Amino acid sequence: MLLVTFWLPRIGPRLGLVREERVYDLTAADPVRCASLPVLFAEALDAGKTPAQLLADLVPGLLHRAASYRYADLDVAPAMEKAHLMAPPVAEVWAAGVTYLRSRDARVVESDVPDIYTRVYEAERPEIFFKASSGRVSGQNAVLNLRSDSKWNVPEPELGVMLDGSGRIVGYTVGNDMSSRDIEGVNPLYLPQAKMWKGSCAVGPAVLITDTPPSEFIIHMTILRGGKAAFEGEISTRQMKRTFPELVSFLNRDNELLGPTVLLTGTCLVPDESFTLLEGDVVEIAISGIGTLRNPIHQL
DSSP: OEEEEEEETTTEEEEEEEETTEEEEHHHHOTTTTSSHHHHHHHHHHTTSOHHHHHHHHHHHHGGGOOEEEHHHHSSOOBTTBOEEEOOOOSEEEEEESOBHHHHHHHHHHOSSTHHHHHHHHSSSOEEEEEEEGGGOBOTTOOEEEOTTOSOEEOOEEEEEEEOTTSOEEEEEEEEEOEEHHHHHHOGGGHHHHHOSTTOEEEEEEEEEOSSOOSOOEEEEEEEETTEEEEEEEEEGGGBSSOHHHHHHHHHTTOOOOSSEEEEOOOOOOOOTTOOOOTTOEEEEEETTTEEEEEEEEEO
16 A cells, blocks of 8 residues: 655644545544554554554545545645645665665766775675654655755665564655765765765655565656756666665664664666756656655755
């Protein structure tokens, strides 16, 4: 099932179910168990079920009394005074790097220390780094920023694995792991500055809640400049070297999740070395079965 978090003026955030171009307000229908995504995950854990199993039990009885809205009416620029889609409420976003061959090759090109990327691609232990806390996660149609001290900024379209507070894989979402490639390229120790700044992470617009994910996700990215495609590409998660459970196992190792968490699973589509994002660009990342994450770009 496909879930979104959306905002209603004078009411606040709601948990919604997407079905046939409409969003059903599960919070209104069941304010106890469906108050929010974190509450739903906690309720499922307490009941000894997965969120997918709990939703399968709840949804048939909720839809007939749930108010609904046109998805297109919520898919607008966020503002307090109008209904709009929000980022999934997560405690943190983490990210894995160098999980695709294309990503390894791109990082080798950008880096003054290229050997480390080949070594981590071939190593047992993956690269995992912290990306964003809850207050630093942007949602659908929210502006993403370019660092003022970088000349080479790119989006990184990634499949996000959604974990509940216990570290279980409970679903999947779309992520944009913005990166300043020139900063990281100078020295790998600059990775936090190349990855974390105001408006550098977007997640959404929906979360696919399932216990049986498809055998592959197709990831498509388009960068619009002046309304025309300045870059476009597509790739399958089958080209990943590592598996989702493998990456999650390293994130959970000797680590305590603070609540629902997204683990971005690596970059797969990388514009060539001559490309950098510009003010006014719009990045659209579509993943099969989940939806399209759209964000305009602003230069700090």
